[in-house]
Amino acid sequence: MAWSLVAELADTADTAPIATDPRFIQPALTAVQIAISEASRDRSSPPSFVVGLSMGEVAAAHCAGILSTQDAMAVVCVQAELTAHTLRPGKMVFARAGRGPVERALAVGQGRAVLAVTLAPELSVVSGERTAVDAVAAELHSSGVMVGPLPIGFAFHSPEMAALSGPFMDRLAALRPQTGALPMYSSATGGCVQGTDLHAEHWWRIMSGPALFDGVIGSLLDLGEVFFAEINPEPLLADAIRDIARPRGVAPTVVATMSRRTDTEIWPQSTVHEPE
Incomplete structure (x- = not known):
């Protein structure tokens, strides 16, 4: 093209x-x-x-x-x-949390979502299969962590x-x-x-x-x-x-x-x- x-x-x-x-x-x-x-x-x-x-x-x-x-x-x-x-379409979300809280929340993703980017001590990005990322985001949100989607339609930095x-x-x-x-x-x-x-x-x-x-x-x-x-x-x-x-x-x-x-x-x- x-x-x-x-x-x-x-x-x-x-x-x-x-x-x-x-x-x-x-x-x-x-x-x-x-x-x-x-x-x-x-x-x-x-x-x-x-x-x-x-x-x-x-x-x-x-x-x-x-x-x-x-x-x-x-x-x-x-x-x-x-x-x-x-x-296939994937998903990436940011989380106002460091490595520890994010890695604990990843358990609900059953290996289909990962810690993709560590941007700062309290800012991370989760990436992976859509439903798994949604589950991790919900887990983080329930523990008081601010979470939001990134305008990217694919799960970069992930399996x-x-x-x-x-x-x-x-x-x-x-x-x-x-x-x-x-x-x-x-x-x-x-x-x-x-x-x-x-x-x-x-x-x-x-x-x-x-x-x-x-x-x-x-x-x-x-x-x-x-x-x-x-x-x-x-x-x-x-x-x-x-x-x-x-x-x-x-x-x-x-x-x-x-x-x-x-x-x-x-x-x-x-x-x-x-x-x-």
Whole structure:
């Protein structure tokens, strides 16, 4: 399927494919993240490292010089196409709770729902088969935990992805990751990864395994004073970063590159968001 990113970005309707069709959403998001990174190179200090959450790692790997543009877009286009055509619908929900309460509630899911993402000390994501996730969400809600759905129709970071394993690995067998020019930290491992290891197996782990965002951000905060710039059309992770930092007694600076609340970029010119 061929389509124009420029044309899709110009379509501002709520029903536009770029906002509703899984074949468009992740490729468009990754392309925008890459474009923002490239546009920022001559306008700000170079980054000391890159880090990503879930498929956001693809743009991070491109920024680090690990994946070429062609390889980066291959990863997200294969993921998007296989997800849209192969997977049965699943469900993901957030829970305002840490690992312990969520893992206890997972028992009612009978192995069909998992702790998919640990975003912050008191913020997690559960993913899996729809009825199992609903049961876990009800269990958490009954214990006083705030729970809500994520606008994602598939159960990423869960065993529900298993049907995609073979075709995903086959279609990305030609990836040629490079050493890269920057250290890259991964939410799949919680630490630094080697660029030349980011073959199809790594990206399959990103799709199907847990995302340890709290762990990887904690690793970076332990290095000392850190300045984070979130490369995204809309800032989504700043609060989680602050929540991870708070128990450590540190106050990282977190800035956003763009926001739907403004017609212009907001970094590096203005709007630095710092924790209280």
